[in-house]
Amino acid sequence: MISIKSLSRRGFLNMGAAAGAGLLLPKTGLVRPAFAEAPLAPVDVKDAMIAFGHTGPVSDEGWTWAHDQGMKAVEAAFPGIRTSFVESVPYSADATRIFRQFVADGANMVFATSNYGDFLYDVARRAPEVAFYECDGRTHMDNLGTYYVQHWYPSYVAGIAAGAMSKTGKLGYVASFPVPSVYSGTNAFLMGARTVNPAATVQCIVINSWFDPQAATQAGTALLDNGCDVLFGIMDEAGYLQVAEARGAKAVMWNTDLRRYGPKAYITSIMVDFKPFYVEQVRRRLAGEWTPTYGLLPMGQGVDRDAWGETVPPEVAAKADAARTKMMQEGWSPFVGEIKDSKGTIKVAAGQKMTEEELYHWDWSIEGVSGLDA
Known part of the structure; x- marks a missing residue:
């Protein structure tokens, strides 16, 4: 059995050792592991098949939709290539059967757009001639790589704007599960908000789903009823944005541009x-250059803030973007101690900068965030 943290596409499965030292690829944040064998043999585009296993529906306008856009980009870049996908792959033995069927159908490359752990690893071990990628994974093999995004940086930037626009200083967060991506997102958001409002807080409500518009709407309503006037979350749809629009509140979203559901709130x-x-990895696979990479796509290359909403004051946007520019041009990180957890314990000493590994695995709330820690 796997834990609740394993059931999130952005959680972590501690089922394998991380790769050792490797080559950092320029401008990508990805690492090519030192243990990688020779590249897999080239494949003619007319014989190639690329498969995607998704955690949700491609119509969600969120996480899965974004990955589906990646598949469409592959199709456009390589005319004639075959693609295949399955939506809403369950976290069960059915996932293994789906990934195994991809291989049986002739897939040369398989992307799991969520963390499927051993449900995927068993298939990869039995198909060494197939290239596999696991989004938000952490186990590496000669034919299995991993990838994710450094979302905590744009979350900090958005937090600055949220803190400046909030009248109550009470920020609400609609959480999927208490997993590292939620901890890092809420912590970064509050740290950004506290640069303009040191008394700001974040209250979280966990709905135990990535895609549940009704539950997200109910959670957003409850947070606003409790005095929050800016909402954030990690949902794959626009439920809490619509609540914020109807109630005259504000909201920060995840995955895609959803402003049409709440233009005044956005x-x-x-x-x-x-x-x-996706296009680059498929190119490498076809050319016979592919060995696995693993790591985090940096801000500006896989993750970023969206264009500001129509009600964001120019001076607020400028203040937030000053931090973004400093991050992107100077490599500045705001995640420097002293940082205490929600119980007041010092977790990051004064002057100590959190590593990307620590940010990736963040599993505790900072002071001012409530609703996640037991």
């Missing part, structure tokens, strides 16, 4: 874009 979104990554 501040920005944590945007993900996997198209360049």
Whole structure:
């Protein structure tokens, strides 16, 4: 049995050792592991088949939709290539059967757009001639790589705008599960907000789903009823944005541009874009250059803030973007101690900068965030 943290596409499965030292690929944040064998043999585009196993429906306008756009980019870049996908792959033995069927159908490359752990690894071990990628994975093999995004940086930027636009200082967060991506997102968001409002707080409500418009709407309503006036979350749809629009509140979204569902409420979104990554990995696979990579796509290359909403004051946008520019041009990180957890314990010493590995695995709330820690 796997834990609740394993059941999230952005959670972590501690089922294998991380790869050792490797080559950092320029401008990508990805690493080519030192243990990788020779590249897999080239494949003619007319004989190639690329498969995608998705955690949700491609119509969600969120996480899965973004990955589906990546598949469409592959189709456009390589005319004649065959693609295949399955939506809403369950976290069960059915996942293994689906990934195994991809291989049986002739897939040369398989992308799992969520963390499927051993449901995927068993298939990869039995198909060494097939290239596999696991989004938000952490186990590496000669034919299995991993990828994810450094979303905590744009979350911090969005937090600055949220803190400046909030009248109550109470920020609400609609959470899927208490997993690292939620901890890092809420912590970064509040740290950004506290640069303009040191008394700001974040209240979280966990709905135990990535895609549940009704539950997200109910959670957003409850947070607003409790005094929050800016909402954030990690949902794959626009439920809480619509609540914010109806109630005269503000909201920050995830995955895609959803402003049409709440143009007055919309501040920005944590945007993900996997198209360049997918096209490049398929190109390498066809050319016979593919060995696995693993790591985090940086801000500006896979994740970023969306264009600001129509009600974001120019001075607020400028202040938030000053931090974004400093991150992108100077490599600045705001995640420097002293940082205490929600119980007041010092977790990051004064002057100590959190590593990307620590940010990726963040599993505790900072002071001011409530609703996630037991």
